[in-house]
Amino acid sequence: MTRIVSGAIPGYGDGGEQQDGDYPIFIESPETLAYAFVEGWIVDGRDGGLVVGRRHCEGHIAMLQPTDRLGAYAFVGFMEGGEYLMSTGATAAHFERLKEINGDRGRDGTVEPPRYANNIIDTRAEPHDKLLVVCQQFIINRSSTLRHFEELEQMNAAHRYHQGQFFPDEYLEAILNAEVDYGPHNR
Numbered sequence: 001m002t003r004i005v006s007g008a009i010p011g012y013g014d015g016g017e018q019q020d021g022d023y024p025i026f027i028e029s030p031e032t033l034a035y036a037f038v039e040g041w042i043v044d045g046r047d048g049g050l051v052v053g054r055r056h057c058e059g060h061i062a063m064l065q066p067t068d069r070l071g072a073y074a075f076v077g078f079m080e081g082g083e084y085l086m087s088t089g090a091t092a093a094h095f096e097r098l099k100e101i102n103g104d105r106g107r108d109g110t111v112e113p114p115r116y117a118n119n120i121i122d123t124r125a126e127p128h129d130k131l132l133v134v135c136q137q138f139i140i141n142r143s144s145t146l147r148h149f150e151e152l153e154q155m156n157a158a159h160r161y162h163q164g165q166f167f168p169d170e171y172l173e174a175i176l177n178a179e180v181d182y183g184p185h186n187r
Contacts, residue, residue, distance in 0.1 A: 033073055036131070045132045047160040048087035049119030050145070053129045055080045061123045063134045076134065082142040084152045085121060089159030091138040097155070098138045101148045105141070114149045118157055 036042050042064070045051070053061045060078035067074050079085065086098060123129040140152060 040130070041125070042131045042133060043121055043123050045085050045121050045134050045137070046088060047119055048085045048090060048137060048156045049121045050114060050117040050149075051079060051081055051083050051085050051121045051123065051132070053081040053123035055082065055142075059128065061129045061132055063132045065134050065136070073133065079132070079139050080142065081123070082145060084140040084145040084149070084156075085132075085134065086138040086140065086152070087156055087159045087161075088135050088137055089161065090156045091136065093159060094155045095138065098140065101152070102138070102140050102144050104144050104147055106143070106147060114146075117149075118153050119160065 033042065037044075045063075051061065056078065060080060062078055063076050064073040065076040066072070086094070091098065121132065123132055140148070145152065
């Protein structure tokens with residue numbers, strides 16, 4: 001039986017403080033990861049885009065990244081809603097320019113928020129945001145995203161290629177048919 005348990009990411013909760021019962025799901029096996037993905041608790045951010053979700057002061061968005069072990073993912077940090085997550089390809093192709101853009105921390109007040117995005121990565125959920133899978137991607141801060149949104153969209157559009165599956169069909173079928181114990185905190 002696959003088991004989903006609570007509480008493994010430090011500082012994840014309301015206002016960055018851990019609170020009992022307000023933890024994200026802890027991924028203890030590849031099967032648990034697949035089940036959480038199928039159930040909608042994990043968002044694939046590898047194509048990049050504008051991230052929608054909690055700000056740092058509201059509890060962050062936790063990021064997972066694949067490890068060297070097949071099917072294993074590790075917690076790599078937090079980001080916040082309003083930041084732009086570049087795809088892996090766009091990060092490699094435009095790294096120096098992305099560093100310049102991210103360093104532009106002028107005032108926010110003179111820039112309109114984006115009215116559209118080619119790719120919106122929506123992590124919003126309750127009681128915590130969904131987990132975000134990333135893969136060596138550049139994160140542009142909120143302020144720089146507002147000022148350079150059009151350019152970020154253009155750079156990222158040419159490097160979106162994760163159109164395929166996250167898991168093979170047989171793996172998903174086994175996960176969908178698995179009996180899952182959510183533990184005492186998740187009932």
